[in-house]
Amino acid sequence: MSELFVKSYIDEIYRCIRCGYCRDFARYRDAAYKVCPLREADTTPGFEPYSARGRLMLLRFVIEGKLQLNEKLAELFYTCPTCRNCWDKCYVAQTRLEGKYMLNTVEIYEAFRHDLFKAGLISPRHKEILEWTEKEHNPYLEKHEDRVKWLPEDVKQPPSRGDVVYFVGCTSSYRQKNIASATLRLLQKVGINVALLYGDEWCCGSPMIRIGHRELARKLAEHNINAIKNAGAKTVVFSCAGCYRAFKIDYQELGLQPPFELRHAIDLALQLINEGKLSIKKEFKHKVTYHDPCHTGRHLVHMRAEIFEQPREVLKRIPGLEFIEMERVRRNSWCCGAGGGLRSYNPQVSLTLAKNRLREAEGTGADIITSICPFCYRNLSDAIQMTDSHMKMYDLMEILDMVTE
Amino acid sequence: MVSPHSALVEALSNIVGSKFVSDDINVRLAYSRDASPEPPRVCDVVVRPSSTEEVAEIVKVANRFKVPIIIRGGGAGLVGLPPGSGGITIDMTRMSKIVELDETSMTVTVQAGINWSLMTYDLKKKGYRTPFYGPFSGGAATVGGSISNASVGLGSAKYGSVADILVGLEVVLPTGDVIRTGSGANPYAKKFTRWGFGPDTTGLFIGDQGVFGIKTEASLKIIPWPDEQAFGSYVFQDLEKACRAMHELQSKRRATNIALLEPDFNRIFGKAGFRGLADAPFSVHIHVEGYSKDEVEKHKALIDDIMKKHDGQEVPPDFPIWNFTRPWEWQPRTGPLGQAWITACYKVPILDYPAHRDLWYRVLDKYREVMKEKRIDFYVASLVVENALDPMNVLYWFDKDEEAREWVRKIWRDLIENEIRYGAIHYWLGKVIGERVARAYTGVYFDFLRSLKRTLDPNNILNPGLLLL
Structure with a gap:
């Protein structure tokens, strides 16, 4: 067997002092709570490997040749939404040495998932997703030719070239089409002649990185960068937290440098509101709470690019809207369970996490939960449906679309 | 293939449900250190039980199968698991x-498996705190684990150890029987005092390293949350x-917490921006609590007088503000360069401390060359525990270097053995310190403990080998 990729993180792995603070302690507003959503979820047994400490200890055994890769081990590493809360709450991880964070848990897990993938230890579902994406460039088992079917008839047909490209992403193209439509309508309302890549848009590669197929992720990334270059774009706008994170972080880690300005749509929307180019005309008489996606929050903190304030600023500008925060927000946001390949790997656990987050949202008294990630939208919507919750899920771009003209 | 332990797994699954039992090698390895x-x-x-009844049934199964039980709380111990191999690990x-x-x-x-931070913040919501409020590892350390190790730490200058706030326990004995100690032994009484109603059997289970019983519940004193500091x-x-x-x-x-930092830690904290420490040989840090500004200011004035009388020079209190208003955040860190660390805390009368300190450096002199070669460092900080000082003499090493790790284990053992001979009272003991402590017991005392263990635990089920029992 070739050298394990995870060995490139050996220094970090050996820095875990096994203090166990990745399990149950995070200090926040004079409260303590569990760090790992898997340990809170009652669908997992909560054994040690359901925490960073347990996983890192197992990796030591793997590196030392005392534990062979095996199916159960793969199960333990894939049963994780990679929400990065264990990194955020670990005092070792949060310490910098020579300018770098000392222990990057999620990067380590994903490096090991690459080893598991190479060893053929991925689930049949993930294998199907990878094979389909290789062929049809999306993980939803949909035809590539159907990618742009979301495009509503009531909007001006976007050009295929332009300064600004809207990278729609697979989830909004094939599932949460409402988010793609709202985003496009909003951009067009302010007169941005936003372009689409149409058939040249492929999956961003995020699910492939999360599953461990780095080669396919790189292929997709190279394609997308070239497609955007060919479209003549200087700026790429995203409504998907996962795609945004992929371009912002994963592409760099794959050795690629997207030569574009990368903007999440909500960041751009706030700028347009501040500049008076997007004006909010209508009331939105609802109690609204906001869910911070991991991929626009904790995943971007290390590069100081987190998107915490922009959505809150936007929400506060909407007349009639009563904004109520949940207890765990911003860096402490509680993962919805969709990410890290968990939703496709173990839907039951993934949905339990979503239900836990929904319960917290319900506790605010809000009737609407909003976010800026179509994947969070999917999981939280499913949780709403499964629990007959009184809440409704909207993407923040949808709300903005409703209140602007 | 049928697992060699399938009958045991089945018996345990019947108690807690199969979800909370695992003989998977990955899970077992993750509990192995x-x-x-x-x-x-x-x-x-x-196995991960959720109730006293389940723990009691697990203990009965262990007796039936004649397999040992390893009791695990927060898993953040610094002393090694019981010797031997196999058996049932109970994650509390x-x-x-x-x-x-x-x-x-x-x-x-x-319940004994709650950790100090979760308990403290839940109590805070009701306006209370325990007087002693946990070891420095309290973000993970459980209340039960602390009692087994007679923990000291936060609040110890004023309130002593966990033993001093304990009014009674619920314990599953090594046979699976369940008892209550303290006033809880009286089925008609509240759980409010430890003493009376017969001998102090609570004390039997404090610092016992889990060899005499499994703590399942603990009753602790509380005080109103001190608002002023x-x-x-x-x-x-x-x-x-x-x-x-x-x-x-x-x-x-007067002080709830008192810490002593020595030159290396002063330098580190000084470098991190804690004012007045960078070049300080020694520094003493005080945390006072109370219920009114007047009260804490009076205490502080008295402390000022005493410190200055002994030539203490006041510097900004950055360290105690950080360390004591954000408890449990100092310990879970590596050395300054990402090193692993180990220590052996113990109690020694405050005025005897300088002699103990000399002892360490005499021991370390034997290892100077290898410490330099293997980049092993030694830093010291101490905490006051009532009339004693509790030094935390820390060895740092790069854990990836297996040879360095082995040298640290050797130096650490040498230090512990010398400390005991110089009258140190270690309290968290586990395997490494426990066997050294037990060797220092007089024959009569060891026989007394052994006969207790044999009476309570005839099959030697609970944490066998700890304290050489």
Whole structure:
């Protein structure tokens, strides 16, 4: 067997002092709570490997040749939404040495998932997703030719070239089409002649990185960068937290440098509101709470690019809207369970996490939960449906679309 | 293939449900170490009970199968797991509920698997705290684990150890029988006092390393949450003067927490921006609590007088503000360069501390060359525990370097053995310190403990081998 990729993180792995603070302690507003959503979820047994400490200890055994890769081990590493809360709450991880964070848990897990993938230890579902994406460039088992079917008839047909490209992403193209439509309508309302890549848009590669197929992720990334270059774009706008994170972080880690300005749509929307180019005309008489996606929050903190304030600023500008925060927000946001390949790997656990987050949202008294990630939208919507919750899920771009003209 | 332990797994599954039992090698390996550099000890099966009844049934199964039980709390011990291999590891952390807050008796009863931070912040919501509020590892360390190790730490200058706040226990004995100690032994009484109603059997289970029983519930004293605080930091050029100052201060018992930092830690904290510490040889840090500004200011003024009388020079109290308003955040860190660390805390009368310190350096002199070669460092900080000082002499090494790790294990053992001979009272003991402590027992005392163990645990089920029992 070739050298394990995870060995490139050996220094970090050996820095875990096994203090166990990745399990149950995070200090926040004079409260303590569990760090790992898997340990809170009652669908997992909560054994040690359901925490960073347990996983890192197992990796030591793997590196030392005392534990062979095996199916159960793969199960333990894939049963994780990679929400990065264990990194955020670990005092070792949060310490910098020579300018770098000392222990990057999620990067380590994903490096090991690459080893598991190479060893053929991925689930049949993930294998199907990878094979389909290789062929049809999306993980939803949909035809590539159907990618742009979301495009509503009531909007001006976007050009295929332009300064600004809207990278729609697979989830909004094939599932949460409402988010793609709202985003496009909003951009067009302010007169941005936003372009689409149409058939040249492929999956961003995020699910492939999360599953461990780095080669396919790189292929997709190279394609997308070239497609955007060919479209003549200087700026790429995203409504998907996962795609945004992929371009912002994963592409760099794959050795690629997207030569574009990368903007999440909500960041751009706030700028347009501040500049008076997007004006909010209508009331939105609802109690609204906001869910911070991991991929626009904790995943971007290390590069100081987190998107915490922009959505809150936007929400506060909407007349009639009563904004109520949940207890765990911003860096402490509680993962919805969709990410890290968990939703496709173990839907039951993934949905339990979503239900836990929904319960917290319900506790605010809000009737609407909003976010800026179509994947969070999917999981939280499913949780709403499964629990007959009184809440409704909207993407923040949808709300903005409703209140602007 | 049928697991060699399938009958055991089945029996345990019948108690807690199959979800909370695992004989998977990955799970067992993840439970094979604590936070010490000791080699792994792999059990046969891990189980996560949620109630006293389940624990009692597990113990009965262990007796039936004649397999040992390894009891695990937060898993952050620094002493190694019991010797040997195999057996059942009981992970107590599902038992993490606050059972009863009795505001009339001023006690709280908790399941033993709750950790100190979760308990403290839940109590805070009701306006209370335990007087001693946990070891420095309290973000992971459980209340049960602390009792087994007679923990000291936060609040110890004023309130002592976990033993001093304990009014009673619920314990599953090694046979699976369940008893209550303290006033809880009287089925008609509240759980409010430890003493009376016969001998103090609570004490039997404090510091026992889990060899006499499994704590499932603990009843602890509570106090109203102290809203007011004051802090003081003082630099001393001379260790003996710093000790005399702390000694005099403890005759008044005004401070909740008192810490002593030595040159290396002063340098680290100084570099991190804690004012006045960078070049300080020794520094003493005080945390005072109370219920009014007047009260804490009076305490602080008295402390000022005592510290200055012994030539302490006041500096901004950055360290105690950080360390004591954000408890549990100092310990879970590596060395300054990402090193692993180990220590052996113990209690020694405050004025005896300088002699103990000399002892370490005499021991370390033997290892100077290898410490330099293997980049092993030694830093010291101490905490006051009532009339004693509790030094934390820390060895740092790069854990990836297996040879360095082995040298650290050797140096650590050498230090412990010398400390015991010089009258140190270690309290968290586990395998490494426990066997050294037990060797220091007189024959009569060891025989007494052994006969207790044989009476309570005829099959030697619970944490066998700890304290050489």
